[in-house]
């Protein structure tokens with residue numbers, strides 16, 4: 001049995017998107033910046049993609065900028081708002097403790113350059129409080145950046161409320177919607193954000209392509225200098241096949257959203273109920289306000305990497321914290337932020353399902369995960385100490 | 396997964412000498428749950444020879460494989476030889492470890508020393524402190540910290 005359960009890391013390219021990719025590469029090989037017919041045909045295709053992506057997000061085509069993905073979009077939004085703020089003497093940036101590193105490391109860099117960075121805490125449910133955002137905003141605030149949905153524990157943040165606060169207080173608002181777009185309804189006007197980052201490979205599109213929504217009038221400066229592509233805000237010949245494939249992937253994801261959501265909620269309920277039966281385990285993040293595909297757990301007395309390796313041997317691809325965190329020895333900053341102590345955070349498992357997963361997959365997961373957890377506990381000196389009372393259970 | 400060598404995966408999948416020795420002559424535990432790896436080593440000693448060795452490990456693939464390999468390398472050997480065991484030797488026997496995983500193998504060397512030290516102390520056997528640098532200082536391991 002093989003179960004791919006790491007859709008938050010990346011998704012398989014949708015068949016229809018792969019087809020569009022190949023067709024576009026063959027039929028639209030021109031450079032959209034070229035004046036001749038072949039170039040203009042590519043330009044038209046690019047415009048069509050921009051319009052369709054804009055439509056799918058409730059935006060205007062002029063508000064969509066194509067990028068290389070989520071990281072670039074996050075970087076550009078934050079750096080643009082920060083430098084705009086700095087010019088007006090506003091050097092305070094507000095975000096949360098559970099953002100992706102694409103946001104956190106950009107903020108770190110700005111902090112070293114003299115910006116004040118405030119990372120708001122989240123509750124044990126992994127959700128930031130809009131009141132905390134409101135209280136943190138002052139006259140020096142240049143930007144609020146709060147992700148729409150968390151990549152590790154799947155929690156959905158109250159971005160509409162935060163957007164309303166930011167508009168009322170006249171502060172720019174960026175949301176990293178990389179995990180949300182294509183999975184839950186996302187409408188930029190409803191959120192009321194100035195920037196929104198998305199990445200194609202999280203919803204069945206190709207890797208290395210994404211977009212940044214920038215509300216008309218919000219400041220935007222280029223990260224990459226050169227030609228006048230993307231209205232002078234992002235130089236470099238556009239990857240049209242990837243952009244077209246992303247457009248198709250987003251269209252299809254949104255068209256299928258109702259059915260996918262129903263399936264994933266059902267699988268999630270079953271998975272959470274089943275994994276909760278493992279003694280001394282806990283679900284990470286709010287039980288209800290979470291992405292339909294995300295199930296994150298901590299199991300006391302074991303370590304996540306060995307759990308992943310053994311699951312991989314059984315044909316299960318999962319993750320422990322963010323895939324980007326695998327090189328680090330410290331447990332995930334998100335798990336620490338929701339109050340999991342180090343000992344417990346090390347034993348985390350993230351199962352993220354997608355539309356091709358089935359109930360049989362979940363049955364299999366519920367068979368092998370308890371087995372592997374029990375096996376690892378059996379050789380764990382920590383588990384022995386917990387059993388003999390030398391160490392107190394945390395979960 | 397190709398993060399680890401075949402040797403590492405073999406020891407990780409089929410750890411040798413895993414378990415507990417109830418009437419152990421020496422027990423050593425090193426590491427801490429905060430850094431993510433804890434290793435416990437149990438030894439049985441007869442006439443200065445490690446007649447039996449068992450381990451329990453809470454940790455990553457590298458930590459489990461290193462403990463397993465370390466027990467194989469010292470089992471049946473005189474204590475004097477076991478104390479010579481280095482993490483470098485364990486790592487080499489495992490056909491290498493990724494750079495950011497080397498620190499986990501240090502625990503194996505320390506766990507062996509800690510178990511022997513416990514045996515010496517329990518039996519009032521005089522020992523040379525210089526031989527137990529690692530086990531005595533209980534130092535924190537360097538962490539790579541940053542992500543890739």
Ligand SMILES: Cc1ncc(COP(=O)(O)O)c(C=O)c1O
Pocket residue numbers: 008009068069070071072074100102147149150151176178179199200208210324
């Ligand atoms: C929440 C979030 N933001 C940003 C990114 C980065 O996206 P990309 O891989 O497209 O650069 C990811 C992907 O891991 C993510 O999950």
Ligand SMILES: [Zn+2]
Pocket residue numbers: 431432454455456457458496499
């Ligand atoms: Zn380790």
